[in-house]
Amino acid sequence: xxxxxxxxxxxxxxxxxxxxxxxxxxxxxxxxxxxxxxxxxxxxxxxxxxxxxxxxxxxxxxxxxxxxxxxxxxxxxxxxxxxxxxxxxxxxxxxxxxxxxxxxxxxxxxxxxxxxxxxxxxxxxxxxxxxxxxxxxxxxxxxxxxxxxxxxxxxxxxxxxxxxxxxxxxxxxxxxxxxxxxxxxxxxxxxxxxxxxxxxxxxxxxxxxxxxxxxxxxxxxxxxxxxxxxxxxxxxxxxxxxxxxxxxxxxxxxxxxxxxxxxxxxxxxxxxxxxxxxxxxxxxxxxxxxxxxxxxxxxxxxxxxxxxxxxxxxxxxxxxxxxxxxxxxxxxxxxxxxxxxxxxxxxxxxxxxxxxxxxxxxxxxxxxxxxxxxxxxxxxxxxxxxxxxxxxxxxxxxxxxxxxxxxxxxxxxxxxxxxxxxxxxxxxxxxxxxxxxxxxxxxxxxxxxxxxxxxxxxxxxxxxxxxxxxxxxxxxxxxxxxx
Ligand SMILES: [Zn+2]
Numbered sequence: 404x405x406x407x408x409x410x411x412x413x414x415x416x417x418x419x420x421x422x423x424x425x426x427x428x429x430x431x432x433x434x435x436x437x438x439x440x441x442x443x444x445x446x447x448x449x450x451x452x453x454x455x456x457x458x459x460x461x462x463x464x465x466x467x468x469x470x471x472x473x474x475x476x477x478x479x480x481x482x483x484x485x486x487x488x489x490x491x492x493x494x495x496x497x498x499x500x501x502x503x504x505x506x507x508x509x510x511x512x513x514x515x516x517x518x519x520x521x522x523x524x525x526x527x528x529x530x531x532x533x534x535x536x537x538x539x540x541x542x543x544x545x546x547x548x549x550x551x552x553x554x555x556x557x558x559x560x561x562x563x564x565x566x567x568x569x570x571x572x573x574x575x576x577x578x579x580x581x582x583x584x585x586x587x588x589x590x591x592x593x594x595x596x597x598x599x600x601x602x603x604x605x606x607x608x609x610x611x612x613x614x615x616x617x618x619x620x621x622x623x624x625x626x627x628x629x630x631x632x633x634x635x636x637x638x639x640x641x642x643x644x645x646x647x648x649x650x651x652x653x654x655x656x657x658x659x660x661x662x663x664x665x666x667x668x669x670x671x672x673x674x675x676x677x678x679x680x681x682x683x684x685x686x687x688x689x690x691x692x693x694x695x696x697x698x699x700x701x702x703x704x705x706x707x708x709x710x711x712x713x714x715x716x717x718x719x720x721x722x723x724x725x726x727x728x729x730x731x732x733x734x735x736x737x738x739x740x741x742x743x744x745x746x747x748x749x750x751x752x753x754x755x756x757x758x759x760x761x762x763x764x765x766x767x768x769x770x771x772x773x774x775x776x777x778x779x780x781x782x783x784x785x786x787x788x789x790x791x792x793x794x795x796x797x798x799x800x801x802x803x804x805x806x807x808x809x810x811x812x813x814x815x816x817x818x819x820x821x822x823x824x825x826x827x828x829x830x831x832x833x834x835x836x837x838x839x840x841x842x843x844x845x846x847x848x849x850x851x852x853x854x855x856x857x858x859x860x861x862x863x864x865x866x867x868x869x870x871x872x873x874x875x876x877x878x879x880x881x882x883x884x885x886x
Pocket of ligand 1: 442443444636661665
């Protein structure tokens, strides 16, 4: 038996909810011990909003879970810097070129600027970088080559504005979406293009308009133009991960369009099925009343303006993401931000209180933790295991070692927390004076004055709490209204 070879990876089975099967499937990689992972990256024409970043946090957790189970993950992420049109379905302006006109910069400068902003957000959220970031504009040759293969196999046709993929030639076009073909076609009719044979057909290559000079365009056997949005992910994933690989991820809105089209064209080009074994999709982040956050709706809620500019740690957002399962919609509002910030502070305090000595990782708690994370990334359960472990009678040094081991997956930088000495809030003299006055007022049972002084202290950014040990002064975390 070769069982011993697999021992290292498969002590505990991993189950992942696969959009393709619509079930929690046992994870079995194509190559033992290794995972090929492709995650769709950003279109770099603006700052990513928190909804976008939720997807990248979920993918980071997936990768860390695989790493924790001793898999070696090869992770590829694309940067869409051309071809994503404002209409999403091959109609409208190129998002890059449009932003370039608004900002008065070149499309290339726009791409560089927002790619950097995106990478800063990844760093701020403690997201491990992919092994390869690949830009669509660096892989035009590979995309044209895939279109040529599709041409040879009879999957494409030409219209006045580009080269299109004929979805009627693919018998299992709807296998990822699980929607009726008629429903997919209906959804695709939003952007009617009378020249398309089927409403679900999509552009592989778009011709540059005759009257406007595009900044980003390339020669091709079909004419000067630029690639369609979906072909980049197919061409680049095959280039870096091979014709078949393990996991492909993105946000849930990619299922019916972007990923369905990627899947149709790749399997048609390579003739190999399945292209990807496991498809994982992360749910949205909603504003109040279930409204989806989107850039086009003007929701400029970013890591920067929500956390960094207000002196809050962006890891609070990571903590919120851990608490909500990736397949559940996440509500986001002032209250969530404040309560999560508070809960994260409490966790940090518990870690600091363990001292600095690092003992041994406790194997029983480790098994409980591993079971939770391997159950389709049940991170809320994993956090519950952490809390139970911290409450247990394990010696503090072993608790710390075990918490730091779990943090390889949580990514909450608990090591840094444990190394810090307890931070005492500095109380300004003016506040201390008001609090002392309040103490006297309370001693004199002058409740009216006591309340007035409490309000005054609050207006200056501090809160007074009455505890059995006397008055406690807490600095208020300022969180603005998000809308
Ligand atoms: Zn993609």
